[in-house]
Amino acid sequence: MAYICNLGHEPAPIYTKEQAGEVLRQTLGRNVFYKLNDDDTYDEIAEDLDVDISGWSWTARFADLDNDADLDIIAVSFDGPIWIYTNNTQKHRGIIFELDDHKANRAGIGSRIIIHYGDDGSSHQIREIKASDGFLSYDAPRAHFGLGEHSVVSRVEVIWSTGEKSLLTGRFRAGHRYKIERT
Numbered sequence: 317m318a319y320i321c322n323l324g325h326e327p328a329p330i331y332t333k334e335q336a337g338e339v340l341r342q343t344l345g346r347n348v349f350y351k352l353n354d355d356d357t358y359d360e361i362a363e364d365l366d367v368d369i370s371g372w373s374w375t376a377r378f379a380d381l382d383n384d385a386d387l388d389i390i391a392v393s394f395d396g397p398i399w400i401y402t403n404n405t406q407k408h409r410g411i412i413f414e415l416d417d418h419k420a421n422r423a424g425i426g427s428r429i430i431i432h433y434g435d436d437g438s439s440h441q442i443r444e445i446k447a448s449d450g451f452l453s454y455d456a457p458r459a460h461f462g463l464g465e466h467s468v469v470s471r472v473e474v475i476w477s478t479g480e481k482s483l484l485t486g487r488f489r490a491g492h493r494y495k496i497e498r499t
């Protein structure tokens with residue numbers, strides 16, 4: 317198979333896969349990882365996280381591969397191995413919800429999940445269950461929420477893909493994955 321890298325050259329040259337990989341590395345550089353700060357600026361921290369491989373990856377997807385409610389990364393290289401990065405941080409907590417909907421599509425695609433936590437449930441976040449994202453790939457159809465220093469979610473609202481709503485209250489603990497079923 318031949319690869320055409322149109323990176324501003326005229327006409328676009330045709331390469332072997334190995335040549336195309338080298339051109340992409342030289343032109344686009346290594347992988348990067350941006351962290352959003354509280355003041356809406358970003359820091360590039362790929363080296364700190366040890367994900368700054370020199371190969372060129374064309375997708376990076378997030379999934380909790382070891383079921384501890386933090387997101388790990390799967391990066392697919394253009395011409396190298398698939399890289400799996402496990403998230404070993406102990407500093408911040410997360411929680412995951414997935415849907416099992418017997419009244420509409422089973423994974424709950426198109427449904428929204430809203431969590432409430434903190435003092436009197438004053439903090440909240442929303443996620444939508446999606447089945448498409450990124451290039452030639454997508455994340456698992458689950459809703460992951462980062463909770464920072466918080467350890468408990470006190471209320472969960474589900475707006476199902478069909479429009480109906482469900483409300484669950486209790487103590488949903490960080491570090492766990494919960495399945496919400498509608499029958």
Ligand SMILES: [Ca+2]
Nearest residue numbers: 380381382386
């Ligand atoms: Ca994990």
Ligand SMILES: [Ca+2]
Nearest residue numbers: 384386403404
């Ligand atoms: Ca982990």
